[in-house]
Amino acid sequence: MQISVQNQTTLQSTVYRILIAISIGHMLNDSMQAVIPAMFPILERSMHLSYTEIGWMAFTLNMTSSVMQPVVGFFTDKKPSPYFLPLAMGASLIGMIGLAFSSNYLFILISILFVGLGSAIFHPEGSRVTFLAAGSRRGFAQSIYQVGGNTGNALAPVFTALIFVPFGQFGAIWFTALAALGLVLLFSVSQWYSLQLSTYETLKKQLTKATAHTKKRRNVIFALSLLIFLVFARSWYHAGISNYYQFYLIEHYHLSIKEAQFYLFIFMIAGAIGTFFGGPLADRFGKRNLILASTLGTAPFSIILPHLSLTWAWLVVFLVGFILSLSFSTLVIYAQELLPGNIGMASGLIVGLAFGLGAIGSVFWGNVADHYSLTFLMFICSFLPLLGVLTWLLPSDKISHH
Template sequence: MADRPTSERTNPTGPPPSVERADDSVTRRWRLLGLSWAHLLNDGAANYLPGVLPAILVSLDQPARMAGVLVAALTIGQALQPVTGWVADRIGGRVLVVSGLLISSVAGGLVGLVHTTGALIALLLLIGVGNAFFHPPALAGVRSLLQGRRGFLTSVFLVGGELGRGLWPTVASLITANFGLTYLWIIALPGLATVPMLLRSAPKLPAAPQRGRAIQWRRHASPMTLLIGYRSIRALTIFGLTTFIPLMWQARGGTLVEGASVITTMVTVGVVGNLWGGHLADRFGRRPVLVASALGSSGFIGFVVYLPGAWAWVAAAALGVALFLTASTTVLIGQDIFPENRSMGSGIALGLANGIGALLVLVIGLRVDDGNIESVFWILALLSLASTLLAIALPKSLMRE
């Protein structure tokens, strides 16, 4: 009788290694999609505020300048991400990912039930803490699932967050317009239903040893400063646009849902920029993507503000693509700057920069009233243009050129 093929002789009781590798790849991709879904729900519950901000200001009898304070309170907690990233690497597991989604969902669902400015600010700060818990370990978990094409596949995860930030403002505005602010508790339900799935399927990262490699702060200081500067301006631009576009729309006689839909268009179409940017960075290097994003964002802001009618939504879509070209690229740069602690690198690139951007929104917002809202957009356009210098200054070793 003829000998059996070598693969059958060496693996008589199980599938060939190629099948096992294919099964493992499919499992990894399903877990990546699960994390992306959790990212959508986390960021949706934590970032829908701009869609209902005009209604909240009216309910609290607060002026337009309070918008910057509220958005800053919502996002300042993200500055904790370097700390939560360090903790996540030390304790491992998936507890911070699950806790982050739980906190963001529950606190987000309670926003419409508070009746004083102080209580609302406290709740928004708590949402920011939930966001800080979720992102660094989730990003590190995503990286552990990736094999090749990291820029593009990291974009897949980040797309979930962008869809949440884009769709939930309009969802929240529809809930508010039809039922009232008190029914925003509906926002919490999808996240609560997803927590059991995360407990089972989120990557369970190993705990880092207490005596791991020391972080070389002096070596990393220069590229870290440049990246934080660039990302902070991106964060300020995104937060500023999502905060003041609905207020500008209302001041011009638009409805709550219309103003929210401009944000939704900008952020959801920005998914194209996210995926495209990750692909372009993998193919052509990171620096061209950083520069193109800064220049494109600066140029399209004016079109969103001044184009009439339906053209405003077209311009918002183009602006979203430009804004989010760098989403995955800047996270990967942060991780590469800090190879000793990639969760902390993600936290610096994403969270710390977002916290600084939130403070800048607060500073700008305190100078805003109903008569000069348009001046905010000129400031954002000029700062975005200036950020090209920071992209050019980043070290070549981080640019994959």
């Protein structure tokens, strides 16, 4: 069985200035999210938190953004809302103020809720802006958009080392300036977006008509369900590394908090680089092929990572981050082309629900670390990329040449 996802319509030309602007907005939005894991080692000591409580903080952030994203996407597919973009940044601004001044664990969680809500509102409309500005270069455009977000996330260990180690929790106040900058930038993007709404409705009808005859509803549901499961498993592995690898390095290799951030930064920035190259590679070699190569290709390196000396760990953690993230933007595009009339909801299901439900992994891994050990956590976690073999069951896609 094949599902053709080739774009049959004539799209407008690629609008690079909007792609760059929404990518920067994505970076600023995800920088707000990155503040939260950046604060983990600081709050763990200052508030005497358990690994499970740290897991609940990650869970609160990701579940807020994940559960709400498909809901926001479903709503905005029916009624696109350009000015949701600056509204999202406003919610994150409130969250940053709360994080800077919260004096107990409950207020920390409430502040995290605002950051998660801002992310849930931003992503579906950000994906629609990317779709409208992409023209015929959809893989490339999605990579530009997603690399902004991954870069924002990659800054978490930098924030820890340069801001939260010297300034403590109150360092979060510096990020209100980034949120204010994001408000101004996204307001200008919203003005352009609001002028494109008639174009979006036309494109949506054309895409739905052009692809409807190639898809059977049962096949689409199966492919989408499998895609969500693959992203879910991928995000469980990512949660294990991004939230707990720093603690493993501190405990196992006796590194300081600041030294451990170097390895985490290598992992995160490699992810941003992999995301950038992934979209064009998918355009060239096919989406399913890239998803398979990305997930299974990660497995040998993820399995050996916990057993390496520090001399090799930085190189292997880079390869893990790079290879795993090659498929990041491709997974989103694959879902969008399975649901061509529901760009926002498709993006919400993948970037939001499937990735965000991996937050359950944060709590699970925290419990594993508390009841067994960080070493056992890293060992079990390392085998998850092997589930990428299930990519073979996805319908093959025809490669579009533009």
